[in-house]
Amino acid sequence: MIFNLSWKNFKGQFLNYFVYFVSMTFAVIVYYCFSAITYNRALVKRVGQEIHISGAMNFGGILLIIMVLGFMLAANHFFLLKRRREIDLYHLFGMRKSQISLLFFMETLIIGAASLVVGIIFGVIFSKLFSMILAKAMFLKVESLFSISFPSMMQTALIFVFMLLIVSFRSTWTIYRYRVTSLTKNVEERMIESKKLSKLSFFWAVLGIVLILTGYLLSYYVMPFAVSLNKALGSFTGILLAPLLIMLICMVGTYLFFKYTIYLIVYLIEKNRSSYYRNLHMLALGNTKFHIKKSGRTLSTITIFIAVALGMIGGSASLYTLGMNSVKVTAPTDFIVSEDTVNKLKKKIEAEPNTVIDSSVTLKFKLTGSRFHFKIGQEQKESSLSPINLIALSNYREYQRINPYLKDIQITHEQEAVTLDSLQNILSGFVRYDSVFDLQGGQKLIVKETKPDYLGQDLMRYMMPTLVVSDALYQRIDTGLTYNLTAFNVQTSDEEALTNFLAESIKPNWTSPIYYRYQWIDNQVSGYIKKASQVKEEDLSTIGTDEEEFWQLNYTNHFSDLRYERRVMGLFIYVAMFLGILALIITGSILMLQQFAEAEKEKAKYDLLRKIGVSQKQMTWLVYQQNSIIFFPPMVIGVLHATFAIYVFSKFVSSSGYWLAYLSCGLLILIYLAYYFLTSAIYTRIIRGRDQR
Incomplete structure (x- = not known):
């Protein structure tokens, strides 16, 4: 019976689980391909011993696990909130907490197993494409890149099953720790506060915007700030400490901004009585205050996550350009040789044909x-x-x-x-x-x-x-x-063959x-x-x-240095790009799932609006306005954080590739606009009641 009930619930929650399924499947594909590359003997052998490809892929896999586990826990939290009334009904029907927990465990297992199987299948299919992208980024020529890695399958399955167990235990703990009625208690009842803004909240609201602006100002004057820290500390550690302090200031400011500052902005808008009672502005502002209060921590976390993801994408592209430029600095000609090595090297080169x-x-x-x-x-x-x-x-x-x-x-x-x-x-x-x-x-x-x-x-x-x-x-x-x-x-005729030949007889010394x-x-x-x-x-x-x-x-070799930089920077940009894109997909999916949960809870409110004569067009406007508060502030502030972070980086490291970093900011805007319009359209569909079981 529990299995049948679980299957019915899964079909009823298909829209929410589909977003979860797609994100999880993409994560499985990326993780499998990362792991499969470490077992690809042809690729690893071609890279050589000087580049530790397995270490980079394993490190990227660890970061991926952390991101995906956070996404799974957040999604599970939204699923529990969305289905609080359903859990209450189970309780009224006499189901024990163990049965309710088993029901959620079965649903988590079904969606997890499905995404795992589909992800591994697509991972096997696209593993050659991933390997080709890596080979292209590292300027490698490998004849065969396709392989089916059974160790990677086992590793991917074990890792994701372990994460599914963590999520299942967390949902079980949530159900057992709280009374069922506490899950069904309307959040609105817990969020009711006085319309007056306390002095302490006002202080934190102002401090949030001050900290963000201070971080931006210090970013613009990062070099004098670093020098001041050097003087204060009596060492050159201020050069490294300055960016970290700026990042910390912006992180704290971001948390306060979404926790208090936005609420203060809405509170001040409410004071404009001429527009407050016009159309649905009163209801829109009330919804905005409610969602900001409830989602402040989530929005601040996502904003920081966005900034880090953009930094990964933009920073990797900039470092790639910097690495290529370093070859011009260290080896501007094919060879530069000291006096005691030049004759020996020239004889070796002249002995080579062509x-x-x-x-x-x-x-x-x-x-x-x-x-x-x-x-x-x-x-x-x-x-x-x-x-x-x-x-x-x-x-x-x-x-x-x-x-x-x-x-x-x-x-x-x-x-x-x-x-x-x-x-x-x-x-x-x-x-x-x-x-x-x-x-x-x-x-x-x-x-x-x-x-x-x-x-x-x-x-x-x-x-x-x-x-x-x-x-x-x-x-x-x-x-x-x-x-x-x-x-x-x-x-x-063959620079690589010449370089390999010289490497065997003449060593840098x-x-x-x-x-x-x-x-x-x-x-x-x-x-x-x-x-x-x-x-x-x-x-x-x-x-x-x-x-x-x-x-x-004793000597430098242009092709050897160029090959090394291409492989190191290519490997770095490969890992950073996929992790950055995954981070953007995960953050957008979290916001989408959160809004789907809100739509289910607000059906009754919109039904009431429809009964009192509010047009469908006005309610659609209200939905888009409400979702804009959720999607746009993290997007705008995340892009601003990333822009100033790139500026700080440019003051320390000169590079001509920073346009790629700003291009990644444009990529984020496009992704989030797509999530915003898609979420708003589905949100409107939900409140109209077309997705009812």
């Missing part, structure tokens, strides 16, 4: 001691006493002919110089050098400007600042050390150590920089030394 070396340029650097000042953000000047790299302007321009990313530089006076800073590629303007560099030997450099560093991997230059100087000044400097790097391009020690004495730089340590071993063991030691990376 491979020719062209466009070779030797970069000649001088390491010399220098004293200079710099600022981090708006912080006070910091002083540094260390070697710097110098390169002649003519050598720089020679390299510019084969390196298209180098910026044009003009030097008009002998003492002028241009600083090349790799941080300008990411944290634009965050690190600023002073205009004067004091060199060992009494020379002074006047910094004309600072430009992004596209000379190549700065680890090959001992991680020192690099300055472009005039040829005359470069020839005159005779202190320090000189070293060369060779940059060249290669014409070959640390070579050519240097040792230096500098002091500022009598307003001059004094000290040394050598290829051998000047400190005796016995002195080092007894008194220590302030001599510094640095090593040089």
